[in-house]
Amino acid sequence: MPFHLNAKLINIDKIRENLFKFSIEAKEIAETAKSGQFIEIRVSDEIEPLLRRPISIFNIRKDENIVEFIFEVRGKGTKILSQKQIGDKIDVIGPLGYGTFNTENIKNAVIIAGGIGSFPLYNLAKELKNIANTNIYLGFKNKDVVVLEKEFEEVCNKLKITTDDGSYGIKGFAINVLEEDLKKQEKPDIIYACGPLPMLKRVQELAKSLNIPCQISLEEKMACGMGVCLGCAVKTSNSSKENPEYMHVCKAGPVFWSEDVEI
Ligand SMILES: Cc1cc2nc3c(=O)[nH]c(=O)nc-3n(C[C@H](O)[C@H](O)[C@H](O)COP(=O)(O)OP(=O)(O)OC[C@H]3O[C@@H](n4cnc5c(N)ncnc54)[C@H](O)[C@@H]3O)c2cc1C
Structure with a gap:
């Protein structure tokens, strides 16, 4: 409540x-x-x-x-x-928000975030610290906007920072680094993600192709935050042109199972 x-x-x-x-x-x-x-x-x-x-x-x-x-x-x-x-x-x-991160029975986790998308994932990483091995991937535009490196480092097993221009950490997108790592490593029990929509779409596709459960946090434009104005609608994955179906980020989310939403 x-x-x-x-x-x-x-x-x-x-x-x-x-x-x-x-x-x-x-x-x-x-x-x-x-x-x-x-x-x-x-x-x-x-x-x-x-x-x-x-x-x-x-x-x-x-x-x-x-x-x-x-x-x-x-x-x-x-x-x-x-x-x-x-x-x-x-x-x-x-x-x-009713959709929250699920940590039950999680032993190996991956967290991936882009830019300010890392903020809603910190408390989750803290929660996972005592129950799971967690690898974290944080992607930023450049060195000037890298944040919370120390904070995330303290609550995970391995942290990889990427920047689009290579001015800090690994050059490139965090999702590409995660994709490469997942080819070499054991599959995690879950992937948690938050960030720009193109990144979330790639995370969604990767999780689906490897059959890894995945939760994503969405930050749609929102007015009331309590399901009254219905401003923050996202399409469900069952949606079609003829029968569009929607959920609301403020009520059903902001965290969704990635297979439930169309990004
Ligand atoms: C569930 C959720 C969690 C968020 N968490 C964070 C966070 O931890 N840190 C952070 O910096 N920002 C976060 N945001 C984005 C933040 O809400 C917007 O940046 C903020 O509302 C902008 O308000 P403004 O008056 O400064 O900008 P304006 O553009 O003047 O706002 C005008 C209207 O648009 C809405 N709006 C504008 N941009 C966004 C946006 N990206 N998302 C949602 N509504 C928007 C505002 O609510 C307002 O009603 C979150 C958004 C959502 C939906």
């Missing part, structure tokens, strides 16, 4: 220009959130912007009643959010 809180902002970490990690005191959310869920933030008391902004939960610090999220300044809403100060109250609803 989601809670509506005025959560105190207790820490701000400016990771780089226009990229912030916020830590908020949110007992009810910290106690109940699952990896893969998100919160909806009302960034201002003014009429504009009226719609809440969906942001993934990056880290659940359950014992301290703290929830952390990382966001990039993209437009008006995230700009206003970035101007908050320590001690300010933030109007949040969460945890939201």
Whole structure:
């Protein structure tokens, strides 16, 4: 069940220009959130912007009643959010989303993310640390936008960073490196992914061809976050031109089994 809180902002970490990690005191959310869920933030008391902004939960610090999220300044809403100060109250609803990451019976896992898609996967990696061998592949455009290397390194067995231009780590796309590795290694029990749609499509195809279960987290444009406005529809894999079928990212997702959705 989601809670509506005025959560105190207790820490701000400016990771780089226009990229912030916020830590908020949110007992009810910290106690109940699952990896893969998100919160909806009302960034201002003014009429504009009226719609809440969906942001993934990056880290659940359950014992301290703290929830952390990382966001990039993209437009008006995230700009206003970035101007908050320590001690300010933030109007949040969460945890939201019914589709969450499944870690039951997982012994060998792969996580693959592109760019800011790594944020919703960190808490999952932390959760897997004690139960599975996890190999993580993070892809970025270039060296300047590589983030969270140390954080992910601490919670996995092997981390591979790629950059499109080769300015850091391995040159090329993370999905190509994963594909090559999977030719040489034992198949993992599951692949978890989040990132740009072309990357997710390739992950979906790879998982299908190797018969590996796969969960993907989608970040469709979303308004209400609670299944009321129906703005964040994605086509199901059963969908056809004649009979289109949809699910909603905010309700059914944001995490889906990859075979269930058409990317
Ligand atoms: C489930 C989910 C989780 C997300 N997690 C993160 C995260 O952890 N970190 C992060 O930086 N961003 C995340 N996003 C994207 C983030 O919600 C948008 O960047 C943000 O809403 C932009 O708002 P804005 O007012 O700054 O931009 P504007 O472009 O001015 O926003 C206008 C409207 O479009 C919507 N919108 C714009 N871009 C997006 C987008 N890419 N996805 C969804 N809605 C959008 C906004 O909600 C708003 O209603 C997530 C999106 C979803 C759906």
